[in-house]
Amino acid sequence: MSRSINLAVVPGDGIGQEVVAQGLKVLAAVLPQDVKLETKEYDLGAQRWHRTGETLPDAELDSLKKHDAILLGAIGDPSVPSGVLERGLLLKLRFAFDHYVNLRPSKLFPNTATPLAGRPDIDFVVVREGTEGPYTGNGGSLRTGTPAEVATEVSLNTAYGVERVVRDAYERANSRPRKKLTLVHKNNVLVYAGHMWKNIFDKVGQEYPEVTTDYLHVDAATIFFVTQPERFDVIVTDNLFGDILTDLAAAVTGGIGLAASGNINPTGEFPSMFEPVHGSAPDIAGTGKADPTATILSVALLLRHLGYESEAVRIEDAVAADLAGRTPEAVRTTDEIGDALAVRVAS
Ligand SMILES: NC(=O)c1ccc[n+]([C@@H]2O[C@H](COP(=O)([O-])OP(=O)(O)OC[C@H]3O[C@@H](n4cnc5c(N)ncnc54)[C@H](O)[C@@H]3O)[C@@H](O)[C@H]2O)c1
Ligand SMILES: CC(C)[C@H](C(=O)O)[C@@H](O)C(=O)O
Numbered sequence: 001m002s003r004s005i006n007l008a009v010v011p012g013d014g015i016g017q018e019v020v021a022q023g024l025k026v027l028a029a030v031l032p033q034d035v036k037l038e039t040k041e042y043d044l045g046a047q048r049w050h051r052t053g054e055t056l057p058d059a060e061l062d063s064l065k066k067h068d069a070i071l072l073g074a075i076g077d078p079s080v081p082s083g084v085l086e087r088g089l090l091l092k093l094r095f096a097f098d099h100y101v102n103l104r105p106s107k108l109f110p111n112t113a114t115p116l117a118g119r120p121d122i123d124f125v126v127v128r129e130g131t132e133g134p135y136t137g138n139g140g141s142l143r144t145g146t147p148a149e150v151a152t153e154v155s156l157n158t159a160y161g162v163e164r165v166v167r168d169a170y171e172r173a174n175s176r177p178r179k180k181l182t183l184v185h186k187n188n189v190l191v192y193a194g195h196m197w198k199n200i201f202d203k204v205g206q207e208y209p210e211v212t213t214d215y216l217h218v219d220a221a222t223i224f225f226v227t228q229p230e231r232f233d234v235i236v237t238d239n240l241f242g243d244i245l246t247d248l249a250a251a252v253t254g255g256i257g258l259a260a261s262g263n264i265n266p267t268g269e270f271p272s273m274f275e276p277v278h279g280s281a282p283d284i285a286g287t288g289k290a291d292p293t294a295t296i297l298s299v300a301l302l303l304r305h306l307g308y309e310s311e312a313v314r315i316e317d318a319v320a321a322d323l324a325g326r327t328p329e330a331v332r333t334t335d336e337i338g339d340a341l342a343v344r345v346a347s
């Protein structure tokens with residue numbers, strides 16, 4: 001039977017362009033000969049906006065919908081007002097394709113530098129809600145720019161939206177050896193949304209008697225990310241807490257250049273989208289300093305999602321071997337890391 005992957009590629013801005021090229025290189029190298037890889041690149045991001053004023057026109061959204069998956073680099077550029085591309089392109093994609101599970105695994109590979117003392121054993125997954133919370137654009141400002149300005153940014157939480165992501169997190173916890181799920185929220189202050197999350201978490205938990213559960217307020221969770229990260233297995237949390245916690249998780253597991261993510265539409269109605277956790281890094285764009293590993297690990301998540309488990313594992317093993325051989329003195333460029341990983345997955 002012939003197999004194929006019809007992939008949409010959105011390199012986007014800054015280092016997004018540089019790291020996506022390496023992700024595609026490794027993807028081409030890891031796929032067996034009988035898998036036909038078709039890619040279509042979408043010109044979306046800052047350059048397009050400057051040229052046409054468009055962020056994500058409907059025609060492009062319709063076209064993107066037809067792919068098996070999307071590989072995205074990064075969106076956002078200092079030349080564009082903050083939020084225009086992040087909301088008008090990146091979040092628009094996540095919302096339009098109902099990416100309600102924003103999956104962000106964190107693992108401390110052997111030999112990887114961590115600022116934490118004692119090299120704790122870190123291997124957890126954050127299941128970040130992806131379509132609700134303060135990200136929905138439910139806000140506004142009055143008397144903008146005046147001393148009397150009032151601004152709101154309301155966090156939107158629906159029982160439907162919370163239950164489906166919590167259930168996904170229980171399923172993931174149940175399939176992992178430790179079977180532990182931690183809810184992170186702030187229900188000592190956010191008593192409406194926070195209690196709804198906790199009630200749903202407890203209710204769904206009754207269906208998963210083998211999963212051990214735990215609850216942490218988000219401020220305390222940041223302590224344990226640093227002092228006891230080994231206590232975590234699967235974490236479920238809202239959109240904004242998950243955004244912040246996963247940059248912290250990246251920082252303690254070797255840096256943002258290693259952190260992968262998948263924006264998953266579990267029903268399969270829409271294509272899922274895979275991207276590094278990091279942004280367009282304008283401070284290093286064009287210098288060859290960007291680590292493409294996060295994007296390459298995102299390609300592994302993409303392959304796993306499409307059913308190519310052994311190829312995903314080959315990429316993860318190649319990354320582990322590459323990281324094991326890294327030394328602070330032997331600095332490599334974005335291209336060189338991509339080349340090395342492409343060679344490893346092919347052999
Ligand atoms: N998913 C996305 O597309 C995404 C994610 C985060 C930020 N952004 C956008 O990116 C722009 C820059 O945001 P920021 O500076 O807050 O975050 P950033 O993640 O782009 O950069 C933060 C720091 O991490 C470093 N860094 C990031 N990726 C790296 C890599 N692969 N290798 C080595 N170092 C790396 C950068 O050099 C910078 O010092 C903004 O417009 C922001 O909105 C987009
Ligand atoms: C750029 C921004 C919209 C985005 C987010 O907050 O989700 C980013 O920080 C991320 O983590 O993917």
Ligand SMILES: [Mg+2]
Pocket residue numbers: 243244247277
């Ligand atoms: Mg973020």
